[in-house]
Amino acid sequence: MMIKPVARVGALLSIAALGLAGCVTPVAQPNGLYAKPIGTAPVTANPSPYSAALVCIGQYARQNKLGAPRIAVGRISDYTGKSEADGSGRKVTQGASLMAMTAFAKAGMPLVERFDTSISELDLKYSNNKLISDSPKGPGGGAGPTDSRKIYEGQMAGVDFYLVGGITELNYNIYSVGADAYVGDKDTTGLKGNARNSIYVMNVAIDLRLVNVRT
Template identity: 60%
Template sequence: MIARSTRLAGVAACAALMVSGCVSTTAGPSGQYASPIGNAPVTANPTPYSTALYCLADYARRYNLPSPRIAVGRISDYTGTVSADGGRQITGGASLMASTALAKSGARLVERYDTSVSELELRYANNKLIGDEGPGGPSDQQYRRILAGQVPGSDFYVVGGITEVNYNIRSGGFDAGMGEIDTNRPGSGLIQAKVFVMNVAMDLRLVQTTTLEVVDVISYQKQIVGREISAGVFDFLNGNVFDISAGGSAMEPTQLAVRAMVERASVEFMANLYGAPGPEICLDTANEPLRDTYGPTGGYYPAYPNTDVNNGQTRADPSRWHDRRDGAVRRTRY
């Protein structure tokens, strides 16, 4: 009995040493106690509707269809749901998702969601506190002038909100257990499997800025599925206790479902504004190489006329600029 207890104590001590060996209480040469795990690169975050947005941008470019100026307002979470840890259950960033989705479609965006910096600089410029470099170089500072009509107006804006979160629309599962009748051969096993479905819904509207007329209204919902599987064995063998279990769980990302709804609504809004007949516009890929200022990561305004050679075409490449995956990047430790 004493020998068995000694063995168990030794095993526990070895396990503790192995765990403590991974974390030190003394900072290493890098100034850190431990290096973070994980090396997944930054990737694009598309949804099944992203390709349709690119098709709309291609279609507008192919037929020289001008995009109206579009602003994004508040797309708030009106469900009031709170997660178990006290944070928001549903993202508060749907407005930001809408800006990205509209940029993928080639829309001309004007900022109205957060104008705090522009308003502050406008006040400073109005008081002649902001200077810009003049023709004479850095030493020739001139105060920034405010010109009438320098801020372009929007033609339409998008507002709305997340209006539904419905938990446990349907769930199911099973538990199965097994045990020994003979007390001299104790042992048991258990297997569990569970599946549940919930959904989120969103209501958006497109408003004409000058008249405040609601010209388009869209309501969508998306179901989300989750599953959990686990199994375990509990047994006594020669006086030793063994409790072994394993399992896995997965849940469709809730916030990605919100992004998918936003992108689907943006597809419908922009298809109407462009006059696109339907998904058949994606069959013509003749002008796809023109896809230079928009793509899986959104869209941008080119700072220089070099869209054929700049980094716009590689923004969705997961290895680009990564110091361990891109050989062109110098691996310098700072």
């Protein structure tokens, strides 16, 4: 009896689904993961040398009940002009604005979204046309919503300061030092060895502006 290719593919997919079901659970494991990562490589935190200081600032402000200004992060673009030779992308990160938001959040600063306002603007447009409700009912759930979301004067938080700027420099090998050593027997079949130690320094510069919106 021959098994058709379609049936064979379906059987393989069923077996794969059963195998994956054994790796996934709706309850988090003690390590906080819901699924066993492929290759036993879970997602890990990647703190920077500044992370501890930022968290310390946030804890100090909360303990002493210090209010913080509202911050918005604008575009922090790449102005280095450096790209990979094979055309695979830029040399430096294109997510500097997102990294700045993470840094402010670690420091406990209240953030106001001004980086991507497309969703909030669309919600505001729908609310203005009385198309959005905070308690809508699905099909077959009876009568539709009676109250639409209201728009009130001054309901959106304003910004006190905003951060903008750019990554302006990427310089390779501004300083280097190295040493080479070669030792070996004069005989062609004798033992030989080669040792090398090199240190290279490069710098990445970023220019930022923290602007008071009231000035």
